[in-house]
Amino acid sequence: MKKIVTLLFLATTLYGFSQGNIKGKVTTESGTPISMVNVMLKNTNKGTETNHNGNFNLQNVDAGNYTLVVTYMGFVPQELTVNVQDDETTQLNGIILKESTEFLDEVVLNGNGSNDYVVKTPSSSLRLKTEVLKLPQNIQIVSNELIKSQNIINMMESVTRNVSGAQMIEHWGTFARINMRGFKLPAFRNGMNVELPWGPLSEDMSMVNNIEFVKGPAGFMLSAGEPGGFYNVVTKKPVKENINEITLTAGSFNTYRATFDSGGALTKDGKLQYRFNGMYQENESFREFEEGSRFSIVPSLRYEISDKTQITTEFTYQEADQMIGSAYVFAPIDDGFGSLPQDFSGIDKDFPSSDIEELSLLTNLTHNFNDKWQVQGQYMYMDYSLEGSSTWPVTPNGEGVLPNGDMYRGVSIWDALSTNELAQIYVNGEFNTGGITHKILGGFDYRNLEYWADWGQGGNIDVNGPFNIYNPVYGNAVYPVFNRSQSVKERGAANYQGNNYRAFYLQDEAWMFNNRLRITLAARYNDATIFAYGQESNDEKVTPRIGVSFDILPGFTAYGLYDEAFTPQYGQSYNNQRFDPLESVDIEGGLKKEWFNGKLNTSITAYQITKNNYLVTDFEHPAEDGSFRFSTQTGEVQSKGIEFDMQGQITECLNVVFNYAHTDVRITEDTNPDNIGTRIAGHAKHITNGWVNYTFHEDNFLKGFGVSLGYQYQVDRSSWAWGAENNPLLPDYFRLDGGISWAKNNFRVNLNVNNILDEYLYSGSAYAKYLYWQSEPGINGRITLAYRF
Known part of the structure; x- marks a missing residue:
């Protein structure tokens, strides 16, 4: 009897998690794709960003009716009604954002009050396509907005304060010697191991988009064998918008x-x-x-x-x-x-x-x-x-x-x-x-x-x-x-x-x-x-x-x-x-x-x-x-x-x-x-x-x-x-x-x-x-x- 009840419970629970996908493309009025556009389902925790072609794929969405909010700095936000059905993909083409100076001002005005302290997905340089929440590993990402809030100008300053257990160790003054979980972290830049015996030169924050702290061994990075983890500096990349x-x-x-x-x-x-x-x-x-x-x-x-x-x-x-x-x-x-x-x-x-x-x-x-x-x-x-x-x-x-x-x-x-x-x-x-x-x-x-x-x-x-x-x-x-x-x-x-x-x-x-x-x-x-x-x-x-x-x-x-x-x-x-x-x-x-x-x-x-x-x-x-x-x-x-x-x-x-x-x-x-x-x-x-x-x-x-x-x-x-x-x-x-x-x-x-x-x-x-x-x-x-x- 217990087995039957357990099976019924699992079946009911899993059925309740039937899900679908939402795909689409975002462009300007001239037809130019826009990358890094925020795409969110209103009043939910679901969101993603467009890639360099302006495409997005919002996966594992529970069936139902939603309001899709599309925002990007300097453009008028859009809200679209979307119906998601079980095991189906809802295709949204032709999402066009119009430029707006007023919206640009509002975004800049929000400054540190915006929700830019949270980065939901790792950078492409970590090779992972799964959002941080669902990864079987502790990865903490220090965002650019957080760096600005603390007025940090160099990797050797208080970046580690934003990550549990990370600390700067005394150093020669040229490279960041960071320990985490009791062991020294190798330095990565854009997913590549740049650690030197006494280096590399610590990164200046002017070139940094965000910093990813990966805790524990990182086999998916191939070269990182340090069990304490590593830190990955992601530099700023070219963009289409001015x-x-x-x-x-x-x-x-x-x-x-x-x-x-x-x-x-x-x-x-x-x-x-x-x-x-x-x-x-x-x-x-x-x-x-x-x-x-x-x-x-x-x-x-x-x-x-x-x-x-x-x-x-x-x-x-x-x-x-x-x-x-x-x-x-x-x-x-x-x-x-x-x-x-x-x-x-x-x-x-x-x-x-x-x-x-x-x-x-x-x-x-x-x-x-x-x-x-x-x-x-x-x-x-x-x-x-x-x-x-x-x-x-x-x-x-x-x-x-x-x-x-x-x-x-x-x-x-x-x-x-x-x-x-x-x-x-x-x-x-x-x-x-x-x-x-x-x-x-x-x-x-x-x-x-x-x-x-x-x-x-x-x-x-x-x-x-x-x-x-x-x-x-x-x-x-x-x-x-x-x-x-x-x-x-x-x-x-x-x-x-x-x-x-x-x-x-x-x-x-x-x-x-x-x-x-x-x-x-x-x-x-x-x-x-x-x-x-x-x-x-x-x-x-x-x-x-x-x-x-x-x-x-x-x-x-x-x-x-x-x-x-x-x-x-x-x-x-x-x-x-x-x-x-x-x-x-x-x-x-x-x-x-x-x-x-x-x-x-x-x-x-x-x-x-x-x-x-x-x-x-x-x-x-x-x-x-x-x-x-x-x-x-x-x-x-x-x-x-x-x-x-x-x-x-x-x-x-x-x-x-x-x-x-x-x-x-x-x-x-x-x-x-x-x-x-x-x-x-x-x-x-x-x-x-x-x-x-x-x-x-x-x-x-x-x-x-x-x-x-x-x-x-x-x-x-x-x-x-x-x-x-x-x-x-x-x-x-x-x-x-x-x-x-x-x-x-x-x-x-x-x-x-x-x-x-x-x-x-x-x-x-x-x-x-x-x-x-x-x-x-x-x-x-x-x-x-x-x-x-």
């Missing part, structure tokens, strides 16, 4: 900045489109003698060869003039962290700056065989060069800083050159077998990375006697003169490293029971060669991926995931022995829910990541110069955690971001029993962030004004260096930020104040016989003026 915007920014520490964003059609038929983003910035620091500048241009073109085929080419040039290592402060262990003034400078007058240049060329070719099958191929070549130096103590016997505060500051050459060649081709398709829809993803990924670096020249700049941190005297530094008569490749031959890999991937995402249940079966084959410091290893392996996603109710999904990862490792051991590849297993599950007709998204996830053959710093075998550049391999490390993310619109005026993560990473197996249970460094056990924005929409003098307030809170922070007894030496971290904004017509103003409480905030670690840390500035701010024309 875009012209200029921004001017001024801020604390003599920061001045200008950007320009332009796009549109170059031909009457709209087939040739462009986008151009440019930026220039100069800045000083709250530390004396520290200054820098940045410059970037990113032009791109797209040509629609036919209705089914398009080619896009994007060129990126970034240049930075920065001081590497100038943020580090050193002190005796007994003094403790933060024992020197917040603005203390460990460098000196005329400290040598480093010039970094990064250029890349990306070409993407996309062909749609029909509305179900598509093939994409893309190729990127990146060239990265650095000419400069870095600083670190060179006090004899590795003391770094003596108990009386004396130290000898060292400056070493840091010249580097890297070439990064990447190629991908992948296919998305769909077919049915009975009542099951199969969404197929398959592809090939290739990468060839080479990196040369010269760190072999340097010297003590305090030739007239030690520098004392308690009584600093500046102006007596004597900087070494480096010999650059040979090329970087010749000088950096001993530090030559890189990798060459090939990967194949095949995935079947099976949709069944009227698309309520989705089962993902996939496998990835990796063949990689790693070379570093004269050592080379080749490894290959097939890793599986199994995912399940189920709609408990419309807009409410449960998921589970089992994924293995495989990553060959390079590093230098004290006895020049090669390291075994890193092998990882991720098991996770969670719930995702849409609220308020899809305007607010929440997710909660529990995970366990097990890493075998994990590399850590070898503090038992220092190098001859006293540095700790060697690595050693533990047996097994396990990361466990819980994550919660909330992002979106609660009311028409109120947008919110809130997240929390509990992360615990420990050694679970090791040849040394004393290490079992030891905490792995580089994470905070508890992290929570919040950001609230309220924009006035009422028709009074406050209309267009917005107010923002946000916080970052980290509890039980571990030291960064694994050998620093792994004690939570760092105090809890709390930072409060806020801002006000105003927008009217085509004009927008954002004033943001960071570290409102003027706290002394820092991160760092014990290192050998001394401490180091990097402090953040006290209360500081910036104002940005934007004009769109």
Whole structure:
């Protein structure tokens, strides 16, 4: 009897989920297709966007009558009555939008009050055709509107505050070192792995459309074997509609900045489109003698060869003039962290700056065989060069800083050159077998990375006697003169490293029971060669991926995931022995829910990541110069955690971001029993962030004004260096930020104040016989003026 009741219940439930599709095309009055048009079903959580041909496909819509709302900035919105029937496709052709300056003004006026904090679908560079809610993985997307609200100008700023468990780790000042779930994230750009041993140059926000944080292994990206996940920067792309915007920014520490964003059609038929983003910035620091500048241009073109085929080419040039290592402060262990003034400078007058240049060329070719099958191929070549130096103590016997505060500051050459060649081709398709829809993803990924670096020249700049941190005297530094008569490749031959890999991937995402249940079966084959410091290893392996996603109710999904990862490792051991590849297993599950007709998204996830053959710093075998550049391999490390993310619109005026993560990473197996249970460094056990924005929409003098307030809170922070007894030496971290904004017509103003409480905030670690840390500035701010024309 129970079985009969269960079957009747399932049949009734599944019948209630009978669904159909809505397809259509949106054009201008002249017949030009419009891309990225918002298509929503009124008073529901269903919506999508048009592609580059103006086509949209709204799938899995319950049978019934609806009002379809079609909106795009600068055009008069349209509402159409639509009848959806079970297992049928409703075709809507000839949806024409008319231009309207009034609507353009209204959209700009809404500014941060619009629902642009929520991005429902991943970018095409993630290769996935399924909306985030229904994917068996935790993916968080930081939108361009959210970036503007927080007045973020660089990837190294507080982007991570918008994602649970993500945090910036202390760095050299040129690239974003981000940890998530306790492990370092590789950097991706437009779906391609641009991670370098010390790079790439952090992206300026002028070129960024949004940032996707993928948590856990990402087999669908072929090359990403890191079990913690990765972040993918999606750059701005060519558009058919005219875009012209200029921004001017001024801020604390003599920061001045200008950007320009332009796009549109170059031909009457709209087939040739462009986008151009440019930026220039100069800045000083709250530390004396520290200054820098940045410059970037990113032009791109797209040509629609036919209705089914398009080619896009994007060129990126970034240049930075920065001081590497100038943020580090050193002190005796007994003094403790933060024992020197917040603005203390460990460098000196005329400290040598480093010039970094990064250029890349990306070409993407996309062909749609029909509305179900598509093939994409893309190729990127990146060239990265650095000419400069870095600083670190060179006090004899590795003391770094003596108990009386004396130290000898060292400056070493840091010249580097890297070439990064990447190629991908992948296919998305769909077919049915009975009542099951199969969404197929398959592809090939290739990468060839080479990196040369010269760190072999340097010297003590305090030739007239030690520098004392308690009584600093500046102006007596004597900087070494480096010999650059040979090329970087010749000088950096001993530090030559890189990798060459090939990967194949095949995935079947099976949709069944009227698309309520989705089962993902996939496998990835990796063949990689790693070379570093004269050592080379080749490894290959097939890793599986199994995912399940189920709609408990419309807009409410449960998921589970089992994924293995495989990553060959390079590093230098004290006895020049090669390291075994890193092998990882991720098991996770969670719930995702849409609220308020899809305007607010929440997710909660529990995970366990097990890493075998994990590399850590070898503090038992220092190098001859006293540095700790060697690595050693533990047996097994396990990361466990819980994550919660909330992002979106609660009311028409109120947008919110809130997240929390509990992360615990420990050694679970090791040849040394004393290490079992030891905490792995580089994470905070508890992290929570919040950001609230309220924009006035009422028709009074406050209309267009917005107010923002946000916080970052980290509890039980571990030291960064694994050998620093792994004690939570760092105090809890709390930072409060806020801002006000105003927008009217085509004009927008954002004033943001960071570290409102003027706290002394820092991160760092014990290192050998001394401490180091990097402090953040006290209360500081910036104002940005934007004009769109």
